[in-house]
Amino acid sequence: MIRVTVWNEFLHEINQPEVAAIYPDGIHGCIADFLGKEEDITVRTATLSQPQNGLSEEVLCDTDVLVWWGHMAHDRVEDATVERVHRHVLGGMGFVGLHSAHHSKVMKALLGTTLNLRWRHDDRERLWCIAPAHPIADGVPQQHELPIEEMYGEPFDIPEPSETIFLGWFSGGEVFRSGVTYTRGKGRIFYFQPGHEQYPIYHDPVIRRIITNGVRWAYLPCRTREPIPIENPEPLEK
Amino acid sequence: MIRVTVWNEFLHEINQPEVAAIYPDGIHGCIADFLGKEEDITVRTATLSQPQNGLSEEVLCDTDVLVWWGHMAHDRVEDATVERVHRHVLGGMGFVGLHSAHHSKVMKALLGTTLNLRWRHDDRERLWCIAPAHPIADGVPQQHELPIEEMYGEPFDIPEPSETIFLGWFSGGEVFRSGVTYTRGKGRIFYFQPGHEQYPIYHDPVIRRIITNGVRWAYLPCRTREPIPIENPEPLEK
Amino acid sequence: MIRVTVWNEFLHEINQPEVAAIYPDGIHGCIADFLGKEEDITVRTATLSQPQNGLSEEVLCDTDVLVWWGHMAHDRVEDATVERVHRHVLGGMGFVGLHSAHHSKVMKALLGTTLNLRWRHDDRERLWCIAPAHPIADGVPQQHELPIEEMYGEPFDIPEPSETIFLGWFSGGEVFRSGVTYTRGKGRIFYFQPGHEQYPIYHDPVIRRIITNGVRWAYLPCRTREPIPIENPEPLEK
Amino acid sequence: MIRVTVWNEFLHEINQPEVAAIYPDGIHGCIADFLGKEEDITVRTATLSQPQNGLSEEVLCDTDVLVWWGHMAHDRVEDATVERVHRHVLGGMGFVGLHSAHHSKVMKALLGTTLNLRWRHDDRERLWCIAPAHPIADGVPQQHELPIEEMYGEPFDIPEPSETIFLGWFSGGEVFRSGVTYTRGKGRIFYFQPGHEQYPIYHDPVIRRIITNGVRWAYLPCRTREPIPIENPEPLEK
Numbered sequence: 001m002i003r004v005t006v007w008n009e010f011l012h013e014i015n016q017p018e019v020a021a022i023y024p025d026g027i028h029g030c031i032a033d034f035l036g037k038e039e040d041i042t043v044r045t046a047t048l049s050q051p052q053n054g055l056s057e058e059v060l061c062d063t064d065v066l067v068w069w070g071h072m073a074h075d076r077v078e079d080a081t082v083e084r085v086h087r088h089v090l091g092g093m094g095f096v097g098l099h100s101a102h103h104s105k106v107m108k109a110l111l112g113t114t115l116n117l118r119w120r121h122d123d124r125e126r127l128w129c130i131a132p133a134h135p136i137a138d139g140v141p142q143q144h145e146l147p148i149e150e151m152y153g154e155p156f157d158i159p160e161p162s163e164t165i166f167l168g169w170f171s172g173g174e175v176f177r178s179g180v181t182y183t184r185g186k187g188r189i190f191y192f193q194p195g196h197e198q199y200p201i202y203h204d205p206v207i208r209r210i211i212t213n214g215v216r217w218a219y220l221p222c223r224t225r226e227p228i229p230i231e232n233p234e235p236l237e238k
Numbered sequence: 239m240i241r242v243t244v245w246n247e248f249l250h251e252i253n254q255p256e257v258a259a260i261y262p263d264g265i266h267g268c269i270a271d272f273l274g275k276e277e278d279i280t281v282r283t284a285t286l287s288q289p290q291n292g293l294s295e296e297v298l299c300d301t302d303v304l305v306w307w308g309h310m311a312h313d314r315v316e317d318a319t320v321e322r323v324h325r326h327v328l329g330g331m332g333f334v335g336l337h338s339a340h341h342s343k344v345m346k347a348l349l350g351t352t353l354n355l356r357w358r359h360d361d362r363e364r365l366w367c368i369a370p371a372h373p374i375a376d377g378v379p380q381q382h383e384l385p386i387e388e389m390y391g392e393p394f395d396i397p398e399p400s401e402t403i404f405l406g407w408f409s410g411g412e413v414f415r416s417g418v419t420y421t422r423g424k425g426r427i428f429y430f431q432p433g434h435e436q437y438p439i440y441h442d443p444v445i446r447r448i449i450t451n452g453v454r455w456a457y458l459p460c461r462t463r464e465p466i467p468i469e470n471p472e473p474l475e476k
Numbered sequence: 477m478i479r480v481t482v483w484n485e486f487l488h489e490i491n492q493p494e495v496a497a498i499y500p501d502g503i504h505g506c507i508a509d510f511l512g513k514e515e516d517i518t519v520r521t522a523t524l525s526q527p528q529n530g531l532s533e534e535v536l537c538d539t540d541v542l543v544w545w546g547h548m549a550h551d552r553v554e555d556a557t558v559e560r561v562h563r564h565v566l567g568g569m570g571f572v573g574l575h576s577a578h579h580s581k582v583m584k585a586l587l588g589t590t591l592n593l594r595w596r597h598d599d600r601e602r603l604w605c606i607a608p609a610h611p612i613a614d615g616v617p618q619q620h621e622l623p624i625e626e627m628y629g630e631p632f633d634i635p636e637p638s639e640t641i642f643l644g645w646f647s648g649g650e651v652f653r654s655g656v657t658y659t660r661g662k663g664r665i666f667y668f669q670p671g672h673e674q675y676p677i678y679h680d681p682v683i684r685r686i687i688t689n690g691v692r693w694a695y696l697p698c699r700t701r702e703p704i705p706i707e708n709p710e711p712l713e714k
Numbered sequence: 715m716i717r718v719t720v721w722n723e724f725l726h727e728i729n730q731p732e733v734a735a736i737y738p739d740g741i742h743g744c745i746a747d748f749l750g751k752e753e754d755i756t757v758r759t760a761t762l763s764q765p766q767n768g769l770s771e772e773v774l775c776d777t778d779v780l781v782w783w784g785h786m787a788h789d790r791v792e793d794a795t796v797e798r799v800h801r802h803v804l805g806g807m808g809f810v811g812l813h814s815a816h817h818s819k820v821m822k823a824l825l826g827t828t829l830n831l832r833w834r835h836d837d838r839e840r841l842w843c844i845a846p847a848h849p850i851a852d853g854v855p856q857q858h859e860l861p862i863e864e865m866y867g868e869p870f871d872i873p874e875p876s877e878t879i880f881l882g883w884f885s886g887g888e889v890f891r892s893g894v895t896y897t898r899g900k901g902r903i904f905y906f907q908p909g910h911e912q913y914p915i916y917h918d919p920v921i922r923r924i925i926t927n928g929v930r931w932a933y934l935p936c937r938t939r940e941p942i943p944i945e946n947p948e949p950l951e952k
Contacts, residue, residue, distance in 0.1 A: 086826075090827060090828060090871070109826060110826045111826055112800075112823060112824045112825055112826045112898055113804060113898050113899050113941075114804060114899065114941050114942060116941065116942050116943055116944045117944065118944075118945045118946070118947055119944075119945075119946055120946060120947060120948075120949060123949065151949075153947075155942050156942075157804070157899055157941065157942035159873065159896065159897070159898060160876055160897060162874055171949070172948075172949025172950050173949060173950030182873070183873070183874060184826055184827050184873060185827050185828065185871055227827075227828050227830065227871065228828060228830050228869050228870075228871035229830055230830045230831065230832075230833075231832040231833075232832070232833055232834060233832055233834060233867075234834075234886075235834060235837065235865075235885070235886025235887060236886055236887030
């Protein structure tokens with residue numbers, strides 16, 4: 001079983017009725033619901049307002065893959081939480097960053113760049129799969145249309161990805177590396193752009209398939225839970 | 239001095255008056271002209287109908303970077319020419335493949351995939367620079383519009399590039415990895431998508447800047463002209 | 477079930493009694509035997525002397541992952557066989573190239589370089605795992621010693637790998653990228669260096685684990701069996 | 715002219731006479747001396763004990779490439795210095811990290827991993843060049859022996875490099891990715907392993923050539939000095 005924790009800052013759904021209408025149980029509730037229907041996945045959720053942001057050492061030790069959605073309150077995530085998550089990823093916990101998670105403290109700490117980008121509300125996206133052999137593309141169509149989505153556009157200040165799986169086309173004239181992977185330490189990271197809170201993106205079956213594939217891809221069976229160590233070994237005898 | 243050979247199949251310009259009107263000296267003539275104005279570059283040209291397709295062993299030994307434009311007559315390039323060019327690239331000759339060169343025998347031999355793609359005439363392209371620190375992007379704007387260009391779209395059957403420098407946005411709904419680099423053996427390869435023969439793409443100053451940058455990037459000063467060899471060395475004494 | 481075909485040129489085992497002693501059923505027999513014990517794998521074998529080198533269109537259509545061992549008779553593999561295997565890899569068949577398969581026609585066609593290297597018999601290898609989060613490294617120790625192995629050394633004329641999983645250290649003074657991955661078209665390729673025919677490398681449980689992991693990694697569930705096509709689509713309606 | 719600043723913590727040379735004997739002007743003095751002899755390079759130095767660690771905003775604005783050597787006092791580099799250097803690299807300043815700089819706060823911030831490794835004093839290294847077409851390998855031999863050097867060994871906890879140029883072989887049984895490149899934001903990063911303070915590594919002409927090549931490679935002519943921004947543009951008119 002893959003033990004997944006879905007983290008959400010859970011503010012838009014409380015403050016904006018139109019978001020609550022789309023996600024009555026929160027974005028985390030929606031994602032946890034569809035992931036939890038998979039036979040090989042068990043899910044819990046965690047949110048910003050919980051003690052330790054819901055991500056104590058104990059919770060992280062019990063998590064194989066952490067899914068992260070945050071937007072307006074990145075700065076309210078405690079530094080100690082960032083340190084714990086960062087360390088667990090380097091030790092082998094998978095990390096799936098969704099949409100505005102690109103500007104989270106955790107992703108900045110893991111990737112080292114600003115993760116800045118261009119953005120604009122109310123555009124139309126066509127998601128192109130450019131790596132059909134990648135496990136995250138399994139069962140995903142060559143192209144997929146999101147009739148309304150927030151535009152995220154290049155230049156996107158990220159390290160050159162390990163693999164670029166999806167490119168986004170936006171009707172307003174932009175392109176974006178919409179699905180990219182990284183490995184940091186023993187941890188595998190998948191960033192996936194779709195998911196503006198005002199549109200029902202996480203109800204879309206193709207988007208759900210991609211996130212589910214991403215969770216499976218990011219899961220490391222033989223996780224040691226310790227980052228790669230410093231060692232001072234004896235030389236090989238000649 | 240960087241010794242450049244610009245190769246062109248040189249058929250459209252002979253058979254289609256509208257192409258000849260844009261490129262009265264051939265596409266190769268146009269490219270050789272702007273490259274030759276650079277202080278550090280000397281240029282010659284070669285075309286399909288010449289003996290050995292204009293690319294004898296002697297010519298290739300005297301070439302630091304080969305620029306290639308071909309489209310309708312890929313199959314008429316002799317296999318011996320392909321073998322020579324392939325070998326010289328592995329030995330350190332730079333290669334800049336333009337537009338429909340993607341389906342040339344040389345690029346297929348170097349990259350090993352079909353290089354298939356989607357295409358459509360008469361679209362509009364916006365070229366996005368996503369690797370501003372790359373030498374090929376030097377002095378190139380963040381975005382550049384080509385009011386009319388042939389659409390080349392994903393999925394593009396190429397190996398994962400060493401670096402993706404440009405992404406193309408097309409008004410008809412497609413995206414494309416429009417500028418990508420590879421290293422094969424000791425040779426550096428830059429593929430650049432713009433350049434349909436019916437539009438004056440190679441008269442565009444930004445396009446010229448990118449191709450010139452590409453030539454300089456692909457140039458290897460200490461070229462040995464021999465591919466990496468097989469060796470059977472003695473062990474290090476202990 | 478993952479349908480694996482293990483291909484071997486099967487000449488050393490016939491001509492050299494000391495090799496036959498190590499591999500009485502051939503190298504293919506040994507590899508097929510340990511792979512076939514896995515619950516999710518079914519195996520067949522094929523050899524050079526069979527009609528169509530044992531790799532007819534029918535066999536390849538029935539193969540999810542092809543494992544390849546060849547050494548002294550690369551040139552005797554028919555060009556039509558190479559074309560079929562190449563096309564099936566681009567269409568999604570996984571490919572695991574072992575040891576001297578680096579110089580096979582198939583790997584040269586897929587990767588486009590000479591795949592030249594340095595070599596020397598009778599060295600000692602330490603295999604270092606440098607990508608512990610990769611599925612091919614699952615359950616594999618940080619380092620593993622092969623008391624006697626043929627040295628393969630850098631410079632190894634390969635394209636920059638998608639991921640480098642193992643580095644080999646040799647007592648005679650050389651290093652080698654001993655386990656590397658690529659994707660070409662829809663096909664995933666794993667090259668793994670150990671396996672000189674005169675040493676019982678494929679009886680080593682760690683080596684068996686790595687090859688088994690490689691087969692699972694190279695397997696593509698939603699294989700279409702067609703390479704990425706050329707398409708000439710209509711534009712998106714505005 | 716490439717404006718280089720060579721930074722050194724400058725403690726070993728003060729506290730250990732045997733290090734002072736090798737580097738009477740400090741490691742920074744030695745490196746500045748050989749770089750400064752190049753016609754296209756001007757050099758200054760900076761050290762830990764200076765105000766703002768010698769790296770004020772003014773100094774960094776006047777620096778195209780920063781060379782960094784640090785070892786025992788990583789923690790004494792001020793966080794504000796780390797923030798400034800990090801921001802300047804993302805804005806296009808090149809960064810060459812030498813030897814024990816792997817554990818500097820700056821490199822950890824840029825790369826996001828622990829950069830842990832194995833180490834042992836008093837080993838012998840053979841440096842193998844595996845990317846002969848890379849500008850950093852220009853004029854560098856295929857192999858180069860360092861009769862005595864500190865062993866740095868895999869697993870090295872770094873992100874998969876953009877390009878791996880050198881692999882190190884150590885007589886005690888280890889291998890290492892000894893020369894690797896990254897791009898972060900608009901900045902280019904070269905990490906190069908040799909340079910333990912107790913051995914005269916920076917007097918070696920091959921090592922000097924590699925560092926000089928690294929400085930030239932990391933230099934970005936059209937540096938804007940601003941990281942990739944956040945933008946909220948209007949859509950393209952249709």
